[in-house]
Amino acid sequence: MAVTIKDIAEKVGVSVTTISRVLNNRGYLSDDLKKKVHEAMEEMNYQPNELARSLSRKKSNVIGLIIPDISHPFFGQITKHIEYYAYKHGYKLMLCNSLLNKKKEKEYIDLLRASQVDGIIMGSHTMSVKEYTSIKLPLVTLDRQISKSIPCISSDNYSGGVLATKLLLGKKCRKIAYLSGNLRLNLLAKQRHDAFIEQVSGKDVGFVVKQTDLNGFKYKEYENLVRELFEEHPDIDGVFASSDILALQVIKECRRRGKAVPEHVKVVGYDGIQIGGTDDLSTVEQPVKKMGELAVKYLLRQIAGEDIPLETILPVKLLEKGTT
Template sequence: MAVTIKDIAEKVGVSVTTISRVLNNRGYISDNLKKRVQDAMEEMNYQPNEIARSLSRKKSNIIGLIIPDVSHPFFAELTKNIEYYAYSHGYKILLCNSLLNKRKEKEYFDLLKASRVDGIILGSHTMGVEEYRSIKLPIVTIDRQITDSIPCISSDNYEGGKLATKVLIDKKCRKIAYISGNLQLNLLATKRHDAFLEQVKANGVEYVVKQTHVNGFNLEDYRKLVHALFKEHPDVDGVFASSDIIAMEVVRECHRLGKSIPDQVRVVGYDGIEQGYFQNCEITTIEQPIKDMGELAVQYLIQQIAGEAPPMETILPIKLLKRGTA
């Protein structure tokens, strides 16, 4: 049978109200009493009901985090940093993995509201604008711009796309491929593609664009896409991959085909994830400031919880990491 605060009160010899004051840190409580209550809770293995406590203090100190796929290294690193900064400010994270499924995302929003989270950090965007507006909770988005009334944090996707493409053009690549997820999704990352097109067209470089046809981050789909690219365009000598994971698949396929990197094919990735060191081949990449993105997301959410207004749009600088593939 679950231990209740009534049981703790009887054990310590005080009222239930006093135990509630200790749990919620309200009013003056002596250190001696705090220790007696803590000792009793440990001895009786008492587990506080966080939702019930949040009802009494009107604050849960829990932040909801909805991301597309926690197995994707970029979102895994982002989640790690958000959790770190949230915990350092006294908040815990409730993690939701949407897999870019609209129904699943809606169900997670309902769960987070029912769990009385103080706010939501959103890295997934499948619902309509009005659905997000109706949530009535502080929200911060990462790399998704929903409305001008919801704070959004991103890296400079356009500048990153421009810089990656220029690296390949400056290295005299004659036919450059751009490989990405589905470009029809409403993501700020599509600006990388926009910058790519402007650069190759302005410099008269032959190009090809390959994108997935599914809403997800499926490794097998990336492999098929990269395989199809070199089968259909064996003369491609430069690849701008919209993520480091795709860049790794390009390197793997080039090794399989016996194409030397960077002598025959030059590759530039995007994200700057920790896994960018691949089979003794260091991926040249555009690094996103993942730590800064996570820290600002938590900061902006806490500002909203406190009734303050954070910036509505924050674009963080990117950096070229020159490594061995370009």
């Protein structure tokens, strides 16, 4: 049977109320008493009922995080920073992987609410605006703008698109491809495409746009997408990939076809993620650490009843390396 606070009280020789005060750090308690209680809990392997405690103090010190795919390095790294800053401020993290599935995302939101989380950081967006505004919890969106009334933290996607495209134009590329996720999705990353089109339009340069389907992060599909690009447009000499993962696939396909990078094809990625193969990749770096820090900071300020900015756009940085 599970050990209860009544068992601890009997062992220490105090009331249940006293044990509860030790657990919740309420009122004056001598250091000697607190030491005896904690020693008894450790000896008897007592596990506090966190849900019951959160209900009693109306705060769980747990925040929820919903992202599209933890296997994607960008979301993996930003999750790492969010967890770090949440823990630093005394909060634990409940991580939910939506895989861009509307039903799954809805179920995770219901789970987080039932688990009495203090707030949610939302990095996924598959439902209607009304469904998000009805959550009735402190909410911050990350890299997604669901509604003008919900605080959003992102990097400057449009400026990033300008930087990447101008780099390829400056390198005298004559035919440039833009590769991205599906442009029908309502994502801030679409601004990278908009910037690309604005930069190449009206210039003496050919360009082509290729996008994935609507089913999220399928890395095998990236391989097919890049292969089709070079089959349909063998004269491509510049590629702006909207993620470093896509950019690495371009480099891999170039090697397979005997095209030297950057001599025959120049490649620029996006995100600035830290995984194998990106050391020499020219890319637009998102401030992932700062995005994670602000997501936690603004959510905790909301939990405390404070006002926060509705839109925060952080600057990006062009890192020119060996692939251009």
